Amino acid sequence: GAVVSQHPSWVICKSGTSVKIECRSLDFQATTMFWYRQFPKQSLMLMATSNEGSKATYEQGVEKDKFLINHASLTLSTLTVTSAHPEDSSFYICSARDLDRTGELFFGEGSRLTVL
Amino acid sequence: ELKVEQNPLFLSMQEGKNYTIYCNYSTTSDRLYWYRQDPGKSLESLFVLLSNGAVKQEGRLMASLDTKARLSTLHITAAVHDLSATYFCAVVRNNNDMRFGAGTRLTVKP
Numbered sequence: 001g002a003v004v005s006q007h008p009s010w011v012i013c014k015s016g017t018s019v020k021i022e023c024r025s026l027d028f029q030a031t032t033m034f035w036y037r038q039f040p041k042q043s044l045m046l047m048a049t050s051n052e053g054s055k056a057t058y059e060q061g062v063e064k065d066k067f068l069i070n071h072a073s074l075t076l077s078t079l080t081v082t083s084a085h086p087e088d089s090s091f092y093i094c095s096a097r098d099l100d101r102t103g104e105l106f107f108g109e110g111s112r113l114t115v116l
Numbered sequence: 117e118l119k120v121e122q123n124p125l126f127l128s129m130q131e132g133k134n135y136t137i138y139c140n141y142s143t144t145s146d147r148l149y150w151y152r153q154d155p156g157k158s159l160e161s162l163f164v165l166l167s168n169g170a171v172k173q174e175g176r177l178m179a180s181l182d183t184k185a186r187l188s189t190l191h192i193t194a195a196v197h198d199l200s201a202t203y204f205c206a207v208v209r210n211n212n213d214m215r216f217g218a219g220t221r222l223t224v225k226p
Contacts, residue, residue, distance in 0.1 A: 006158075032212065043204060043216045044159075093158055095214075105149075105214065110158040 003027055004096045006108035013084055014116055020080045021111045023094030029074035030096035034105075035067075038091040050077040084115040118143050120207050122217030130225055132194050137220045139188040139205035148188050149206040150179050153219070159204065162190075195224045 003026040013019050023033055031052045036044040048069050049057040056069035066088075068080040077096075081088050094108045119142040129135050139148070147166050151159040163172045165181035165188060172179050176199065178191045188205055205217045 034214065041221075043218045044206075045216075046214065049212060097212075104164070105208075107151075107159045107161075112156075 004094065004106045004108040006092075006094055006111050008111060009109060010112040010114070012114045012116065015085050016083055018080055018082045019084055019113060020078055021092055021094075021113075023077045023079070023096065023108050025075045025096040025098070025106070028096075028098040028100060030077075030098065031074060033071060033077040033094055033096045035069065035077075035079050036093045036095070038093060038110075040091075044093060047079075052077075081113065084113070086115045089113055089115045118145070118207060118209050118213060118215045120205060120215045120217040122205055122220050124220060125218055126221050126223075128223045128225060129192075129195055131196055134194065135192050137190040137192070137203060137205075137222075139190070139207075139217055141186050141188075141207045141215075143186075143209060144183070145186075145207045145209050147208045148181055149208070149214075150177075150188070150190050151204045151206065153202045153204060162203075192222075195222075197224050197226060200224045 005024045007022045033050040035047045037047050038044045046059050047062045050069045050071040052071045052074050058064050071077040091110050091112050093110045095105045098104050121140045123138045150162040153159050163179040168183040170181045176193045181188045200223050202219045202221045204219045206214055208214045
């Protein structure tokens with residue numbers, strides 16, 4: 001089946017630094033990818049919709065300058081957490097839509113960010 | 117605004133027993149998903165339900181959809197320990213807007 005790969009799986013960084021997370025669709029092209037954040041024991045919250053070749057659409061309350069999203073190709077979207085702080089520590093999950101398979105959504109493995 | 121409510125949030129049950137998890141949503145939707153999540157892992161797709169009356173079964177899990185009632189159920193039959201996980205329903209509207217329920221944390225005890 002379709003595979004969506006995230007990298008890195010987990011990352012620990014110091015407060016104030018920036019961290020980039022990649023989301024790749026390995027065997028299909030994805031014009032739209034989605035970024036979610038999940039805090040411990042909570043559900044997934046949609047952060048933004050990443051559109052290939054255009055600006056991302058952010059959900060209310062999500063800071064655009066804090067969470068930079070770039071969708072430069074049909075198989076890659078990146079999420080950069082800028083000037084990370086401990087409250088940004090979370091599990092970040094991406095998903096990608098395979099338009100050739102009735103728009104089915106496939107999820108990445110997730111990236112766990114810990115900010116010290 | 118699309119809202120998705122799951123019930124119950126926590127569920128502890130004995131092996132061999134049956135139970136149903138409910139997922140209510142507030143507006144019309146394009147499709148409904150059920151996912152499983154193990155601790156520290158991402159989501160595993162269980163079912164996609166597309167139309168009213170849809171019923172899908174895989175092993176001890178069966179999902180159904182009633183679009184008129186805006187209700188989906190995930191029924192667990194003769195639970196086993198391996199089913200212990202968190203289960204999420206998610207509803208898609210306008211082909212892009214996907215909202216998750218709060219999740220049901222299931223623990224199956226021997």
